[in-house]
Amino acid sequence: MLHAKIIDLSKEKIKPENAEEFIASSKFGASIVFYGTVRENNENQKVTGITYDSHDQLVIKSFKEIYNEADQKLNIKEKSVFIEHVKGYVGLGEISIIIAVACPHRSEAYDLSRFIIEEIKKRSPIWKKEHYKNKESEWLKGNPIQPN
Amino acid sequence: MKIKIELFGASRDLSNKDFLELNLKNKSSIKDLRETMIHYVDQKFKGNENYKKIIETSAFCSEDNNIVSDSYQITKDQKIGIIPPIGGG
Numbered sequence: 001m002l003h004a005k006i007i008d009l010s011k012e013k014i015k016p017e018n019a020e021e022f023i024a025s026s027k028f029g030a031s032i033v034f035y036g037t038v039r040e041n042n043e044n045q046k047v048t049g050i051t052y053d054s055h056d057q058l059v060i061k062s063f064k065e066i067y068n069e070a071d072q073k074l075n076i077k078e079k080s081v082f083i084e085h086v087k088g089y090v091g092l093g094e095i096s097i098i099i100a101v102a103c104p105h106r107s108e109a110y111d112l113s114r115f116i117i118e119e120i121k122k123r124s125p126i127w128k129k130e131h132y133k134n135k136e137s138e139w140l141k142g143n144p145i146q147p148n
Numbered sequence: 149m150k151i152k153i154e155l156f157g158a159s160r161d162l163s164n165k166d167f168l169e170l171n172l173k174n175k176s177s178i179k180d181l182r183e184t185m186i187h188y189v190d191q192k193f194k195g196n197e198n199y200k201k202i203i204e205t206s207a208f209c210s211e212d213n214n215i216v217s218d219s220y221q222i223t224k225d226q227k228i229g230i231i232p233p234i235g236g237g
Contacts, residue, residue, distance in 0.1 A: 055156050055229055057213045125209075125234050127157030139158035142235030145207040147217045 001080045004063035006056045009088030019100035022082040028102035030109035034117060036097035038090050046133040052096060054087045055125040062124040066116055074115055076108045083116065085126060149174055151181065151222060154229040158202050162189070172222065178208045179218040181228065207231040 003022050007014045016033070023031055038050050063083050070076050082100040090096050099116050103109040120126075122143060131137045153168045162168060162185075170184050182203055189199045209229035210216050222228060 053157050053160070055154075055209065055231065058209060058215075058229075058231070061213055121235065123234070125156065125231050127232065128235060129157075139161075139232075140235055142157075142233035144205050144233045145215055145231055147207065147215045 002064065002067045003082045003084075004060050004067070005084045006054055006059055007084050007086045009086050009090070014084055014086050014095050014098060016095070016098060019082045019084070019098045023080045023100045023102035025080060025102060027078070027104070028080065028109075029104055030106040031100070031102040032109045032113045034097075034099040034113050035095050036117070037095055038092050040092050042130060045130070045135070047092070047130055048133055049089055049091045049131045050096065051089045051129040051131070051137075052085070052087045053127040053129070054085065056087075058125045059085065062120070066119040066123075069119070070112055070115060074108070074111055076103060076112050079103050079108070079112060081112070081116065083120075085120075085124070087126075149176075149222075149224045151176075151225075152227045153181070153185070154227060156229060157232040157234070159206065159230045159232050162193075162199060162202075174224070176222050177218060178216055178220045178222065178228075181208065181222060182206075182218070185230075202232050203230070205233055 019033055040047055067081055080102040085097045099113055101109050101112045128140045129137055130140055149172055151170055151172050155163060155167055172180060172184055185203045186200055189196055193199055207215050209231050211227045
């Protein structure tokens with residue numbers, strides 16, 4: 001079971017309670033909720049916030065592919081996964097992504113949570129523009145995507 | 149033919165709109181589009197090397213949301229997305 005969504009912060013807020021509610025089930029004995037948040041330092045620069053941009057359709061497509069690949073690569077069939085990523089301006093300490101997973105056992109839940117965030121970093125078309133205290137904002141360098 | 153290029157991430161600096169409109173010859177490929185965009189940077193931004201690098205390292209996305217190769221043929225009135233190197237989370 002998968003929930004995948006881009007939250008446009010100009011229209012709505014990201015809500016952790018939605019993640020907890022989605023993955024709650026007595027079928028599962030292990031749940032992990034991962035939050036990515038904006039931190040105040042990056043490469044010795046004083047960060048004041050980040051603006052996230054995304055290609056929404058491609059991002060949702062990549063979330064679905066990552067979810068399906070977890071079946072083959074991790075052999076985790078029984079699972080519940082909630083992924084939301086924001087787009088727009090995010091202040092210090094605020095949430096940019098929620099990945100909530102629930103599985104029958106804890107080892108699967110840890111593996112799955114880690115697998116999802118690492119794959120998102122590699123292949124979901126999301127970009128960050130970092131804002132600084134003492135210099136002009138900058139798009140962060142990322143990883144080029146290759147055609148399949 | 150006129151092509152609309154949707155801008156994302158660092159490529160947004162190429163325009164104050166969400167897209168660029170460029171003229172391409174009929175039967176152009178992504179490779180041709182890439183060259184046309186670099187030519188646009190030469191003219192509009194005095195050959196800004198950072199902008200050229202963004203174009204050179206970007207992937208491109210078809211209207212049906214597939215990342216396409218440089219040989220992909222662009223048809224008339226198609227909307228293409230430019231996908232600069234990524235890094236969310």
